[in-house]
Amino acid sequence: MGMPPNSFASLNVEPVSTVDRVADELRRALFEGEIEPGTPLREVALATSLGVSRSTVREALGALVADGLVDRVANKGTVVHALTPEGISDICRARLVLEAAGIDAWANASEEARAAVRAAQAEFTRLTRNPVTAQELTAAHLDIHRSIAALTESPRLVATAEALYAEIRLALAHLDRVRGNTTEQAHAHGDLLELLEGGHLDEARAALVEHLAGAEESLMESVQPLG
Amino acid sequence: MGMPPNSFASLNVEPVSTVDRVADELRRALFEGEIEPGTPLREVALATSLGVSRSTVREALGALVADGLVDRVANKGTVVHALTPEGISDICRARLVLEAAGIDAWANASEEARAAVRAAQAEFTRLTRNPVTAQELTAAHLDIHRSIAALTESPRLVATAEALYAEIRLALAHLDRVRGNTTEQAHAHGDLLELLEGGHLDEARAALVEHLAGAEESLMESVQPLG
DNA sequence: CGCAAATTTTTGTCGGACAATCATGGGGAT
DNA sequence: ATCCCCATGATTGTCCGACAAAAATTTGCG
Structure with missing residues (x-):
């Protein structure tokens, strides 16, 4: 210790966007098994719980849909992806x-x-x-x-x-x-x-x-x- | 013609969501080469041009990002994906x-x-x-x-x-x-x-x-x- | 008990608003 | 003339509130 590192690749001062933070938090909860597969993820509930707006939650959920971690069905909402x-x-x-x-x-x-x-x-x-x-x-x-x-x-x-x-x-x-x-x-x-x-x-x-x-x-x- | 088909698999009465319509229209324009790679896709311009709200355009752009057809950089917007x-x-x-x-x-x-x-x-x-x-x-x-x-x-x-x-x-x-x-x-x-x-x-x-x-x-x- | 109607919940979309950030251009100092 | 700094404008990120449409739920009736 005390030795100057020859690379600062691990440093990161960029303020992560709110959407990213929400998506990451949801991923964490998913991977820790806090939410069972099949559980619906209600937008307003998440928004109030996380202290962000519904738009932000919607966008984060869209990212999770792209990841394949949650499934979205039209007019019914998104549920935690369950494997068949x-x-x-x-x-x-x-x-x-x-x-x-x-x-x-x-x-x-x-x-x-x-x-x-x-x-x-x-x-x-x-x-x-x-x-x-x-x-x-x-x-x-x-x-x-x-x-x-x-x-x-x-x-x-x-x-x-x-x-x-x-x-x-x-x-x-x-x-x-x-x-x-x-x-x-x-x-x-x-x-x-x-x-x-x-x-x-x-x-x-x-x-x-x-x-x-x-x-x-x-x-x-x-x-x-x-x- | 006049013969009843034995399958109606091609029929589709589901009302496609506005986001899907916007995303499909953008995909079409992209695949037809109407927009050059590297071109920025401005949210307000697309919204007014397509007659939808900016929220809808944002969500459609998010889908295209997931498809890998456009690239989004923070605070700078989305541009048509250019291959290196x-x-x-x-x-x-x-x-x-x-x-x-x-x-x-x-x-x-x-x-x-x-x-x-x-x-x-x-x-x-x-x-x-x-x-x-x-x-x-x-x-x-x-x-x-x-x-x-x-x-x-x-x-x-x-x-x-x-x-x-x-x-x-x-x-x-x-x-x-x-x-x-x-x-x-x-x-x-x-x-x-x-x-x-x-x-x-x-x-x-x-x-x-x-x-x-x-x-x-x-x-x-x-x-x-x-x- | 079963079924139809009414109510509530939830999503999809809209419009507007504002701060933060990025891009642009002009003006001043060297 | 060149370079740097700052003011200005454009664009995104996020929030709020609202409302119609669709689905889920409850109620009420036969």
């Missing part, structure tokens, strides 16, 4: 495409991208040893997958992947609140990373397929909590 | 991932999905024989690619692909307006489809890579019109 079984399998199919593309790009990827995978993996295993909330754990878990998709070095594909992970976090936040989080299969990612480092892309791909199948299974419990 | 060279190569990289995934899914895809590819191909070749605008031709062209991505049977991946095609249409609309459309390499898709029908997925993939490289090249002209 078809939605879950669709998400997993899409994940497989994006993350497999990342695996295929491992060799050609930049060193930063590969380092990001290792860092995400290390952070996740570090968290598994410390007592953290289930939300933090799933966030770290999904960040591994995000870094894998980021091996494609395509911002647009990564944005799509992030939207998928947001949907997953939403569903898991609800599940985590209902009952304690399931035992994460932590070791799987370590194996996956080893396969990547060794250049065994086909086996890495197979490991990913298996891992995603397990993820689909536990996600299905979020729509049938007491199947 | 990095954006173009990113789009093509993303296209390759999505459409290659479609090709890989050819055998496992539903018969409807495969029929959609054939229909899109047929419609495109039909249009090449008739005099149509360049915009219609590119729309039909991109619809072939859309149907290929749709072989994944993943609505979310298809939505991502459609966002990419929307960006491409935006750039090409501008290019088409500046000078007559380039001669589309129409035959390539026919070859691609034949390879798919024959089950030669690897060769189909190679054909796709080649085709997309050509697409990237002509897209680059839209940012350097007189390179």
